[in-house]
Amino acid sequence: MSGHSKWATTKHKKAANDAKRGKLFAKLIKNIEVAARTGGGDVSGNPTLYDAIEKAKKQSVPNDNITRAVKRGSGQEAGGAAWETIMYEGYAPGGVAVLVECLTDNKNRAASDVRLAFTKCGGQLADPGSVAYLFARKGVITVPSAAASEDSILEAVLDNGAENVELVADIYEIVTDPSKLVDARKSLQEAGIDYNSADVVFYPSSQIEVDGDTAKKVLNLIDALEDLDDVQEVYSNFDISDEVLEQIN
Numbered sequence: 001m002s003g004h005s006k007w008a009t010t011k012h013k014k015a016a017n018d019a020k021r022g023k024l025f026a027k028l029i030k031n032i033e034v035a036a037r038t039g040g041g042d043v044s045g046n047p048t049l050y051d052a053i054e055k056a057k058k059q060s061v062p063n064d065n066i067t068r069a070v071k072r073g074s075g076q077e078a079g080g081a082a083w084e085t086i087m088y089e090g091y092a093p094g095g096v097a098v099l100v101e102c103l104t105d106n107k108n109r110a111a112s113d114v115r116l117a118f119t120k121c122g123g124q125l126a127d128p129g130s131v132a133y134l135f136a137r138k139g140v141i142t143v144p145s146a147a148a149s150e151d152s153i154l155e156a157v158l159d160n161g162a163e164n165v166e167l168v169a170d171i172y173e174i175v176t177d178p179s180k181l182v183d184a185r186k187s188l189q190e191a192g193i194d195y196n197s198a199d200v201v202f203y204p205s206s207q208i209e210v211d212g213d214t215a216k217k218v219l220n221l222i223d224a225l226e227d228l229d230d231v232q233e234v235y236s237n238f239d240i241s242d243e244v245l246e247q248i249n
Contacts, residue, residue, distance in 0.1 A: 002006045020034040020227075022160075023227070023229065024059060025056075025059070025061050025065070025203060026229065027103075027232055028052070028055060028056040028059060028061055029056070029061065029066075030064060030083060030103050030232065031052040031055070031056075031103070031232070032049065032052045032053060032056060032066060032069040032070060032072035032073060032083070033069045033070075033072055033083065034073065034083050034085075034103065035048045035049040035052045035073065035100075036049055036069070036070045036071075036072075036073025036074040037073040037074065037075075037083075039238055040074060041070045041071070041073065041074030041076065047182045048169060049070070049197065051185070051198050052138075053066055053070075053139065054198070055197055055198075055199070057174060058196065058197070062201050072224075075126060079082060081105045082105055082170045082208040083103050083104065083105055084103070084105070084107065085102065085103055086101075086102045086110060086111075087099060087100065087101055087102070087103060087132070088100040088102065088111070088114050088125060088130075089125070089126045089127070089128060089129070089130050089132055090118050090123055090124055090125040090126050090129045090130075090131070091123055091126060091131070092121075092122075092123045092217070092218045092221045092222070092236065092238070093121075093122045093123060093214050093216070093217040093218055093221070094208065094210050094214040094218060094235060094238070095208065096122065096208050096210065096218050096236055096238040097131035097134045097135075097204070097208075097236060097237045098131065098221070098222075098225075098234065098236045099131065099132065099135060099202050099234070099235040099236070100114055100225055100229055100234060101202075101231070101232050101234070101235070102114065102230045103230065103232045106230070109229055110228075110230040111230075113228045113229075113230060114225065114228065114230075114231070117224040117225050117228060118221065118225075120224065121217065121220050121221035122217050122221070123172040123221050129200055132202075133169070133204060134204060134205055134206070135204055135205065135235060136200075136202070136203050136205060136235070137171070137178050137200060137201075137202060137203070138175050138176065138177070138178065138200070138203035139161075139175070139176035139177065139178050139180060139181030139184065139198070139199070139200050139201075140173060140174065140175055140176075140197075140198075140199055140200075140203065141157075141173075141174040141176070141181070141184055141185055141188065141195050141197070141198045141200050142171050142172065142173055142174070142195060142196040142197050143171065143172040143174065143188065143193060143194070143195045143196065144170065144171060144172075145167060145170045145172060145196070146170070146173065147193055147194045148172075148191075148193040148194075150165070150167065152191065152193065153165060153172055153174070153188070153193060154190040155191070155244065156188050156190070156193060157174055157176075157184045157187050159189065160180070160183045160184050160186075160187035161176045161179075161180025161181070161183040161184040161187075162175070162176055162180075162184050163175050163176055163177065163179060164172050169242075171196070175203065178183065178200045180198055181199075181200060184198075185198040201233070201235065202233075202235040203235075204235070204236070205236035205239065207237050207238060207239035208237055208238050208239065208248065209238075209239045209240070209241070210238050210239070210240060210244075211240070211241070211244045212244070215238075215244050215245075215248060216241050216248050218236070218238050218240075218241075219240075219248065222234055222236065
C-alpha cells in the first residue's frame, strides 16, 4: 500500500513471513525487468532502473537475481516475460478509494483475481475514472527518522524539487513533482543521507479517516490485494489513527 498514510497504517505488516517475502522479491524483480526493457540496462542512463535496483537491494534481493533480471529486461538473456501494466479502480468499505496497479502477463487472470478480492472483502470494483481523479502522480522518497535530522533533510531537498516534507510515524516522507524525484534523491545521496525508497506513486489529494470495524475491513482488503501475484502496488486514500491501529493489532 502506498500513499500519504503508508507508514502510519502498515506498521502491523513489518514482520512479513517468508511467503510474503518471496512474493515481494518477485514483484521487485518484475519492476527491474520492466525498467530495463523500457529504458535499457545501463543504470547511469536509466534512473528508473537505478531506483528499482536500489529498492530491491534494500529488501535483500540477491545480486544474482538482480543481474539476471536486468539482462532479461534488456534482452541480453532469454526468458523475459511480456509484462503489461493495468490499473483497476474500486471502493473499499466506508467509501475508501482504491487504485490497484498490476504488472501481469495474463490480463484475464489479473482481472479475475482483483475482482474476487474486492468481492470477498466487502469492496467493489468501479469503472475507469471513478476514483483516479482523487489521486495525483507524485514522487515520494521515504527516509527513516534515525538516518538524519529534519533540518538536514530540509537543507538537502528544499532547493532540489521537494514540495513537502512530513514526519509520518518514524519516517520522513518527501513529496516531489515526478520530474524532480531523481534530483531530490540525488541531493540526499550527496548529503550522505540514506533513504528507504524513491518512487513515483499515486498520491491521494485528501484522506478519509476510518476507525473500528471499517478500518479492519479496509486493511483486510488491502492485504488481500497485495497478496496477489499480479499486483504491484495498492494506493488508497484512507487514514487510520495510531490508537485505532493499536486496537486492531
